[in-house]
Amino acid sequence: MxxxxxxxxxxxxxxxxxxxxxxxxxxxxxxxxxxAGMIFISAFFFILGADFxxxxxxxxxxxxxxxxxAFGMMFFDTTREVKEKQGxxxxxxxxxxxxAxxxxxxxxxxxxxxxxxxLYPVIEGAGxxxxxxxxxxxxxxxxxxxxxxxxxxxxxxxxxLAGKKMDLxxxxxxxxxxxxxNQNMNKKVL
Amino acid sequence: MEIGLNHYLVLSTILFAIxxxxxxxxxxxxxxxxxxxxxxxxxxxxxxxxxxxxxxxxGQMFAFFIIAxxxxxxxxxxxxxxxxxxxxxxxxLDQISTMKG
Amino acid sequence: xEKYLYIALFAPLVSSLFSALFTAMPxxxxxxxxxxxxxxxxxxxxxxxxxxxxxxxxPIHVTMMTWxxxxxxxxxxxxxxxxxxxxxxxxxxLVSTVVHVYSIGYMDHDKGFNRFFSYLSAFVFSMMVLVMSxxxxxxxxxxxxxxxxxxxxxxxxxxxxxxxxxxxxAFIMNRIADxxxxxxxxxxxxxTGSLQxxxxxxxxxxxxxxxLIMIGxxxxxxxxxxxxxxxxxxxxxxxxxxxxPVSALIHAATMVTAGVYLVIRANPIYELIPHMGLFIAxxxxxxxxxxxxxxxxxxxxxxxxxxxxxxQLGYMFAAAGLGAYWVALFHLMAHAFFxxxxxxxxxxxxxxxxxxxxxxxxxGLKKIMKWTFIMMTIASAALAGIFPLAGFFSKDTIxxxxxxxxxxxxxxxxxxxxxxxxxxxxxxxxxxxxGEDRFKLFNIHPHEAYKYMLxxxxxxxxxxxxAGVFKEPFYEMIIELLPAGxxxxxxxxxEWLMIIGTQAYVILAIVYAYKxxxxxxxxxxxxxxxxxxxxxxxILYNQxxxxxxxxxxxxxxxxxxxxxxxxxxxxxxxxxSVDGIAKCLYDAGDKTRNIQDGNLSTMLKWMVIGVxxxxxxxxxxxxxxxxxxxxxxxxxxxxxx
Numbered sequence: 001m002x003x004x005x006x007x008x009x010x011x012x013x014x015x016x017x018x019x020x021x022x023x024x025x026x027x028x029x030x031x032x033x034x035x036a037g038m039i040f041i042s043a044f045f046f047i048l049g050a051d052f053x054x055x056x057x058x059x060x061x062x063x064x065x066x067x068x069x070a071f072g073m074m075f076f077d078t079t080r081e082v083k084e085k086q087g088x089x090x091x092x093x094x095x096x097x098x099x100a101x102x103x104x105x106x107x108x109x110x111x112x113x114x115x116x117x118x119l120y121p122v123i124e125g126a127g128x129x130x131x132x133x134x135x136x137x138x139x140x141x142x143x144x145x146x147x148x149x150x151x152x153x154x155x156x157x158x159x160x161l162a163g164k165k166m167d168l169x170x171x172x173x174x175x176x177x178x179x180x181x182n183q184n185m186n187k188k189v190l
Numbered sequence: 191m192e193i194g195l196n197h198y199l200v201l202s203t204i205l206f207a208i209x210x211x212x213x214x215x216x217x218x219x220x221x222x223x224x225x226x227x228x229x230x231x232x233x234x235x236x237x238x239x240x241x242x243x244x245x246x247x248x249g250q251m252f253a254f255f256i257i258a259x260x261x262x263x264x265x266x267x268x269x270x271x272x273x274x275x276x277x278x279x280x281x282x283l284d285q286i287s288t289m290k291g
Numbered sequence: 292x293e294k295y296l297y298i299a300l301f302a303p304l305v306s307s308l309f310s311a312l313f314t315a316m317p318x319x320x321x322x323x324x325x326x327x328x329x330x331x332x333x334x335x336x337x338x339x340x341x342x343x344x345x346x347x348x349x350p351i352h353v354t355m356m357t358w359x360x361x362x363x364x365x366x367x368x369x370x371x372x373x374x375x376x377x378x379x380x381x382x383x384x385l386v387s388t389v390v391h392v393y394s395i396g397y398m399d400h401d402k403g404f405n406r407f408f409s410y411l412s413a414f415v416f417s418m419m420v421l422v423m424s425x426x427x428x429x430x431x432x433x434x435x436x437x438x439x440x441x442x443x444x445x446x447x448x449x450x451x452x453x454x455x456x457x458x459x460x461a462f463i464m465n466r467i468a469d470x471x472x473x474x475x476x477x478x479x480x481x482x483t484g485s486l487q488x489x490x491x492x493x494x495x496x497x498x499x500x501x502x503l504i505m506i507g508x509x510x511x512x513x514x515x516x517x518x519x520x521x522x523x524x525x526x527x528x529x530x531x532x533x534x535x536p537v538s539a540l541i542h543a544a545t546m547v548t549a550g551v552y553l554v555i556r557a558n559p560i561y562e563l564i565p566h567m568g569l570f571i572a573x574x575x576x577x578x579x580x581x582x583x584x585x586x587x588x589x590x591x592x593x594x595x596x597x598x599x600x601x602x603q604l605g606y607m608f609a610a611a612g613l614g615a616y617w618v619a620l621f622h623l624m625a626h627a628f629f630x631x632x633x634x635x636x637x638x639x640x641x642x643x644x645x646x647x648x649x650x651x652x653x654x655g656l657k658k659i660m661k662w663t664f665i666m667m668t669i670a671s672a673a674l675a676g677i678f679p680l681a682g683f684f685s686k687d688t689i690x691x692x693x694x695x696x697x698x699x700x701x702x703x704x705x706x707x708x709x710x711x712x713x714x715x716x717x718x719x720x721x722x723x724x725x726g727e728d729r730f731k732l733f734n735i736h737p738h739e740a741y742k743y744m745l746x747x748x749x750x751x752x753x754x755x756x757x758a759g760v761f762k763e764p765f766y767e768m769i770i771e772l773l774p775a776g777x778x779x780x781x782x783x784x785x786e787w788l789m790i791i792g793t794q795a796y797v798i799l800a801i802v803y804a805y806k807x808x809x810x811x812x813x814x815x816x817x818x819x820x821x822x823x824x825x826x827x828x829x830i831l832y833n834q835x836x837x838x839x840x841x842x843x844x845x846x847x848x849x850x851x852x853x854x855x856x857x858x859x860x861x862x863x864x865x866x867x868s869v870d871g872i873a874k875c876l877y878d879a880g881d882k883t884r885n886i887q888d889g890n891l892s893t894m895l896k897w898m899v900i901g902v903x904x905x906x907x908x909x910x911x912x913x914x915x916x917x918x919x920x921x922x923x924x925x926x927x928x929x930x931x932x
Contacts, residue, residue, distance in 0.1 A: 092211055153262075
């Protein structure tokens, strides 16, 4: 029974938050609602017994990704209202509803739902984190390493794309050169 | 009332639909990225639910990797957005349709 | 021995292909020389084969390769050299060689010199295929080939409207007749199961009489077109638009005799339907008279000779229809010689008179063109049937045949026509060569033809004189294949009376022609004389108004119908629908181009539409797969599956 209450509560909250995200005209509200929605989704993961996943969701998504978005918002100066020319509301909502209905039909069809077999069954006794660890470093090792490389690439890409004065390297310049540069900069200000 | 797999899947679908609405509606590129995040999270819920109800860890692993990928995607995406903003000064979709076919 | 067959068959093809390499270039003399040499090679091979057959050798059969082998239909490319075909081969190759050499001189100043030899040799090749083939399908291939080459050669000077019109007329009339021949071929195959001569003729006696009559009729329709019998005769006179060597080769010696060859070859069939034979003979006699009457008043030199060809073809068909196939073949052979000689002589005259064709505008040329005069006179005498020239032996035999077979009407018609033949032939000779020099009024300066052209014509001259000698050996050879029949008149008295009577009649006609046309007071008729305005003259001069009737009652309505079909149906319906499809595609592309407007938001919306579409497809397929057995039941009830 508790599970049902938790499910419906969090479901309601998540849906509300996300609806705010997509409909509000204030960018700050959208960001905050998105962050809240992420947290509530992690609640779902905990209900489902995927503890590790839930924690990862909070740390990575809510912590890192939302922080990135916040910084991005500061950069683009979108704290004010965003003026948007609206498309046809009915097409948009209609299409989405149709997509939703179709997916439910597909997923709820007995033909598809009957044929799922467990490939990597849960081992009883061990906690969720341990189980994930065991699977991650054995069966999913290669995707794990590749994901690591990909994150590295993304990080370097992010720095390169967003950095200023990338052709200068402060660690390789001598102290006198750094002083010269500072004086030139200050001259301009004056 | 017993919460079954179908409940979670319906929820996931509803969130996915909301994400679709956001994708189609938003004209500001940054807010478009928010809607993309919603899509990814909806799918994560579905994976975790299936993993739980069938006793298979594959769903959770998939969700895990999706989180990793989403993070890197945000990094690169924002980087590109910054470059675009510096070049064109606007991130409104209606004003950046230069590839008219 | 087979190699001679192949040489005789393919040397003309090699010549044609070789000359075809140079069609775009200006005149190259070696084209003509090489072509003539190759045709001469074919002639030599044919002579070797003739020697083989004459010395009692077996007919040579070769099957070169299979043309069609589908289901029950088996048609090979097979060739046979038997008595009939070797005769035809000799005639064709001899006349072709002469004409090739002659053409080197005749087409001397023509821009299409190389093209001419290519077409001419192609014609010879087609004719060889026609006469050497051992099945009806091969015959038909050759048939079509000669029709095509005839079209190419009649319309050789294609810049002239009249030449292209004449070529089209010839080809279309041949085509109409070919339809009849095809039907005949289909009937043969349907009832006998084969198109090979030996197999068909073996089965022929077992067929029903009505079937045989149909086959005979349809094959004869084909022969009618090719040999220009009434009513498909108008093309032969118009075919004189082509160069004179063409007329000599095609429309005197070879192509027009293809019809006669067909009847001779199919003689086992025609033997079984003697009534059809009588009809053929009657039609032949009618055409003989009909053509001779039109030649009496004509003022175009080549047309007169063309009508005489038509008339002699009538003689050949009369002989074949009465069952005397070997006589028809012999007359074919002799006629080829002297008619080709006549045409080539006419070519000399034309060249000398700068392409003037009206004999009334010539006259007195015997002083300038001595050899041509001699040759044409001898050829005309041979044509008239004067003893001891070739025509006497062949034509008089035909008259004997008609008499012996108790077809007295045919005999009478043919006899009367013989007199007409003599008259108009010598009218032509008299007008051209005798009398005063009327050409001086028109400022023409004629000269004799080149020496080598005269030398080329000499074999024909010799053969026109002595061909009668070959009658006995020919008869011995040919009755291996063709039905024998001496056609001797039992009473020697009647026989001598007939010979002397015919000769006297013919000589009288010649004398009359000379009297009327060889004196010095001929004037060029200009439409005012009493004879020109008489009704008979008008009818004969306008060829009984038959070309006019064809033009009014067949050609014009057909042209209207064609224009109607073109404008109303082809343009408006067929073209419009094709263009409509293209326009639909183009407009569809134009409209869907607007999807790409560079706006990411719009494109995202289109992506979602695509996702929805794919999902619906997945749902539909799932439903179908789930209920597939029920759906099969419904569909089979409806009747689709």
